[in-house]
Amino acid sequence: MNTVSGTGLVLSAGGVAGYLVGLAAPFPGRAFSLTAVMVGVTLFAVGRSDAPEATA
Structure with a gap:
């Protein structure tokens, strides 16, 4: 697994954890957990x- 995939997995897991914590106890900035999930999946x-990248 390369570092980009690993970073994506960690960011997605952190975003899901932040979202679940936000459901139990609202906190400022909890909307960023959804952003973390989207960026992590990407x-x-x-x-x-x-x-490989295409060349023009």
Whole structure:
């Protein structure tokens, strides 16, 4: 697993944990947990991509 995929997994897990904590006890900035999940999933997908970049 490369670092981009690992970072995506960690960020997604942290976002889900923050979301669950936010359901139990609202805290300032809890909306950022959803952003963390979205960015984490994106980083995981980009890290898993084996396709080289296209050249123009």
